[in-house]
Amino acid sequence: MRIGITGSIACGKSTVSSYLRSLGYAVVDADAISREMTADGGLAIPALKEAFPDCFTESGSLDRQKLGALVFSDSDARNRLNSILHPMILSGVMAEIEAYESMGGVVFADIPLLFECGMEHFFDKVWTVYLDEEQQIERLCARDNITREAALARIASQMSQREKRERADACINTSGTIEETRHAVDLLLAPYAVEIPYPRHRRTRQQSESTKASGTADASSSPERQSPAGSSGSPEDRSSDDRSEPAGNADPKPRQSLFKKASKPLNFVLLAIILIALLLSTVFGIRRFLAYEAEQKRLAAIEQEKAQHPLYYGDLILGYSARQHLNPALVSAVILCESSFDPKATSRVGARGLMQLMEDTAGWIAHKLGEDTADYSFDLMYEPEANIRFGTWYLGYLARRYNGDATKTICAYHAGQGNVDAWLRNPLYSQDGVTLIRIPTEDTARYANRVLSAMAVYEKYYFPLTTPTPELPDSAAATPIPELSKHTTEI
Numbered sequence: 001m002r003i004g005i006t007g008s009i010a011c012g013k014s015t016v017s018s019y020l021r022s023l024g025y026a027v028v029d030a031d032a033i034s035r036e037m038t039a040d041g042g043l044a045i046p047a048l049k050e051a052f053p054d055c056f057t058e059s060g061s062l063d064r065q066k067l068g069a070l071v072f073s074d075s076d077a078r079n080r081l082n083s084i085l086h087p088m089i090l091s092g093v094m095a096e097i098e099a100y101e102s103m104g105g106v107v108f109a110d111i112p113l114l115f116e117c118g119m120e121h122f123f124d125k126v127w128t129v130y131l132d133e134e135q136q137i138e139r140l141c142a143r144d145n146i147t148r149e150a151a152l153a154r155i156a157s158q159m160s161q162r163e164k165r166e167r168a169d170a171c172i173n174t175s176g177t178i179e180e181t182r183h184a185v186d187l188l189l190a191p192y193a194v195e196i197p198y199p200r201h202r203r204t205r206q207q208s209e210s211t212k213a214s215g216t217a218d219a220s221s222s223p224e225r226q227s228p229a230g231s232s233g234s235p236e237d238r239s240s241d242d243r244s245e246p247a248g249n250a251d252p253k254p255r256q257s258l259f260k261k262a263s264k265p266l267n268f269v270l271l272a273i274i275l276i277a278l279l280l281s282t283v284f285g286i287r288r289f290l291a292y293e294a295e296q297k298r299l300a301a302i303e304q305e306k307a308q309h310p311l312y313y314g315d316l317i318l319g320y321s322a323r324q325h326l327n328p329a330l331v332s333a334v335i336l337c338e339s340s341f342d343p344k345a346t347s348r349v350g351a352r353g354l355m356q357l358m359e360d361t362a363g364w365i366a367h368k369l370g371e372d373t374a375d376y377s378f379d380l381m382y383e384p385e386a387n388i389r390f391g392t393w394y395l396g397y398l399a400r401r402y403n404g405d406a407t408k409t410i411c412a413y414h415a416g417q418g419n420v421d422a423w424l425r426n427p428l429y430s431q432d433g434v435t436l437i438r439i440p441t442e443d444t445a446r447y448a449n450r451v452l453s454a455m456a457v458y459e460k461y462y463f464p465l466t467t468p469t470p471e472l473p474d475s476a477a478a479t480p481i482p483e484l485s486k487h488t489t490e491i
Contacts, residue, residue: 001106001107001124001125002097002101002106002107002108002109002122002123002124002125003106003107003108003109003123003124003125003126003127004108004109004111004114004119004120004122004123004125004126004127005017005027005108005109005110005111005114005126005127005128005129006110006111006112006113006114006115006126006127006128006129006164006168007112007128007129007130007161007164008112008130008136008155008158008159008160008161008164009112009136009140009154009155009158010136010139010140010143011129011130011131011136011139011161011174012129012131012172012174012181013110013112013129014110015129015174015178015181016110016127016129016172016174016181016185017029017108017110019181019182019185020108020185025105025106025107025108026100026103026105026106026107026108027107027108027109027110028093028096028097028100028107028108028109028110029110030089030092030093030109030110030111030112030113031110031112033089033092033093033096034085034089036092037085037088037089037092038062038064038085039062040060040061040062043088044084044085044088045062047084047428048062048067048081048084051080051081051084052067052070052077052080052081054066055067055070067081071157072150072153072154072157073153075157078157079441082113082116082117082440082441082442083428083440083441084428086113086117086440086442087428087429087438087440089117090117090119093109093111093119094122097109097122109123112158113158114126115159115163115164115167116158116159116442117442118442118445118446120167125169125170126167126168126169126170127168127169127170127171127172127188128161128164128165128167128168128170128171128172129171129172129173129174130161130164130165130171130172130173130174131173131174131175132175133155133161135175136155136161137151137152137155140154140155170188172184172185172188302461305457305461306457306461308457309332309336309454309457309458309461310336310341311332311341311458311462312341313335313341313354313384313388314328314462316384316385316388316389317331317332317335317388317392318463320388320389320392320393321392323392323396324392324393324395324396324399325396325399326392326395326396326399327455327459327463328458328462328463329455329456329458329459329462329463330395330406330410330451330455331388331391331392331395332454332455332458332462332463333450333451333452333453333454333455333457333458334355334391334395334410334413334451335354335355335388335391336454337447337450337451337454338351338354338355338356339353339354339355339356341354342354343382343383343384343387344382352378352381352382352387353381353382353383353384353387353391354384354387354388354391355387355388355390355391355392355394357381357387357390357391357394359378361394362378362380362381362390363376363378365390365393365394366390368393368397369389369390369393394413395409395413398412398413398417401417402420405436406452406455407436407439407448407452408420408424408436410447410448410451410452411423411436411439411444411447411448414443414444414447414448415441415444419441419444420436423436423439423440424436426440428440
């Protein structure tokens with residue numbers, strides 16, 4: 001079993017981890033792995049020197065204080081740092097977890113940015129520590145000897161405590177004493193059926209053995225287990241008396257037990273057949289019941305999966321996907337993840353409509369489609385037909401650009417072509433400049449996983465390979481569609 005421990009800065013993760021180690025549990029420390037990779041000669045040093053040359057001393061060592069001040073004040077620098085360190089730290093953490101798992105038992109992992117890195121799916125449970133924000137600020141200022149403003153900047157650079165608590169399986173309030181925190185950890189261990197190390201159970205087992213021995217002695221000396229003085233004999237003797245022949249001319253009534261009746265060969269066979277029939281009937285009944293229950297669960301799961309993946313505007317999606325040589329399941333998945341099929345959806349950065357197109361992107365597409373006339377307006381993106389037409393054209397363009405690679409196409413739709421091209425040039429994310437082996441940004445990685453997962457569901461339930469292509473509406477026929485390249489994408 002794997003349990004991840006996370007929480008905001010200066011909230012008490014180390015206290016919880018130290019207590020778990022004292023109990024004998026294996027605890028993987030992501031911060032320790034990070035320090036090892038950024039030490040002199042560490043695995044991350046070459047990439048950090050290239051990205052942050054001003055954060056190294058004359059002797060070639062990493063100036064951690066200078067780098068920390070930079071990344072906590074500059075989000076772009078923080079993203080560059082994360083794109084370098086996070087894949088390496090993840091690899092190191094998973095290697096240590098697997099090494100501990102090979103020895104058996106529960107493994108804990110102390111990872112400050114667990115949610116930010118999208119690592120929660122690697123763990124069976126996630127615990128988060130938290131405390132009052134003012135206490136957090138006071139502890140951080142005292143621990144790192146920094147000003148309140150600097151502490152606030154560091155806190156603001158991470159996911160809020162509230163969001164971490166909402167996403168965690170269990171929460172530990174560390175605002176009290178250390179003993180109170182340890183007690184909270186003890187309470188969490190039991191419900192998860194986590195085995196506490198041997199020393200914590202030694203006294204209980206000794207008491208149980210003592211009680212068992214005492215109970216055995218009491219039972220052996222119990223008067224109920226001793227034959228009372230002057231008894232008429234053992235049960236066997238009494239049974240023998242009962243079976244003796246009656247005296248005189250009395251007409252005895254034979255008393256034969258069921259066992260005696262069954263002991264006759266024929267009756268024994270009949271009884272065996274009856275018992276076997278009852279057993280088989282019970283087994284088949286249980287199997288039918290279990291099969292029925294399994295089928296009901298399967299149908300319920302299908303209904304739930306379909307409810308979570310609805311389909312609207314299916315004819316438009318099919319028609320325009322066919323024009324762009326796209327899998328309609330991909331288009332449906334993008335719409336679900338972008339707008340949940342709300343044609344009036346507007347994001348906080350201004351993207352509009354079903355496929356959440358930005359104004360500059362929509363204008364560029366309109367130009368490519370020859371529709372950048374006086375009648376064109378960005379408000380057109382609130383119309384489902386126009387939005388799907390523009391969005392599928394853009395997806396088709398990206399698919400052709402990336403040779404039908406679904407992952408790169410989805411990443412480019414979310415993060416932009418420039419970022420995907422930069423990732424392909426980086427040996428940390430692509431070894432051959434073609435295959436994207438790792439998505440460095442957590443939000444894009446999460447988006448790509450959601451789209452690919454939803455795409456599989458839409459293929460399963462809505463878009464089999466034999467799905468016919470419907471006729472598009474008259475308004476679509478009046479819109480010129482540019483000639484496509486001969487290349488057909490695979491998505």
